[in-house]
Amino acid sequence: MNADDPQQVLRVTLDDVERVARADISPLPQQPSSGAKSYGNIAEPAAPVLAQQKGSILLQAWFYLGSAGLVGSLLAWSIAERGFVDAERGRWGNTWMLPMIVTLMCVGFAVAESLIERSLKKVLTRGALSLPLGIAFGFVFDGIANAFYAIALSLCKAAGAQTFRNPAVWLARGFAWAVFGAAGGIVYGIVGRSMKKTAFGVLGGAIGAVLGGTIFDPISFATHGGAPSRAIGFGLLGLATGVGMGLVENALKDRWLYVTAGPLAGKQFILYKPQTTIGSDQSCDIYLFKDPQIEPDHAVLQLKASRIYLLAKGVAYISGQPVRGPQILESGATIQMGRYSFRYQEKER
16 A cells, blocks of 8 residues: 555455454463462462451450459458458458458459450369469468558658558558559469560559559548448459559550451450460460361461561461461551451551
């Protein structure tokens, strides 16, 4: 065809159209041969889409630990109050009141998380361990608290605080009773098999017990003493100790998993240990129940050189991608196992 001739007619045949169509179609990719590396294709299983669920306040550590402390201390008070007489020594109620409160607070703190996770096995084993520890710590720390209180009262009197209506005396009781909160924190860490958890529990328990002990005398004045004042005062002691433990633990955590979907949505698991097991077996550190897709030993989180690795034995996804082999978790990554979804977080440095 001559481009200079405007009269020339452009003719396109069916053969021309077929040749152009064949040239525009890209060939399909070939399947990799045996032994060749594959980096994924359209046959890869897609990660299930799990909608983020709103968490319940019942799964917050400060709430269930505070509730455990409140229930434990009130239960102990209700038992010992029957044998308690004001300003009289030698009565079994007077002897057992504070040690029993410490004991049942310790038991409550030890089993609270397992109750939330619905692990009866852990409730029984942790309860059986915490009961004798609580009794021993109850009497030992009661003696320590009395010694601290006597020293604090002598300092208050030397400073001019002569009556129990002086706020300095209230503080003296609060700081003396800090050892009761420390006892709860120690047992909490022992059953959790973590020194860091023990340290956080001691600090939070002591802070909470200081607050609870400080308001004990004002409550007594407001209720005119007697059984009601002890019930309210000891109940607030247990409540404040548990809340303090939960808040301190949350504030000082380094690495944790936050459950965004599943039966435990809203719960956070702080990663204290070098190795954290996940599965449907109740002996796992993170027990995932009511899901047939979860294996008994579904996955393991390992801490190596300040990095967290996920090793999955069952089906798992990280940020939508199937997990094959050890995978490093970056802060903000999402992990899906069955109908559970987690968000991994690290504290900013």
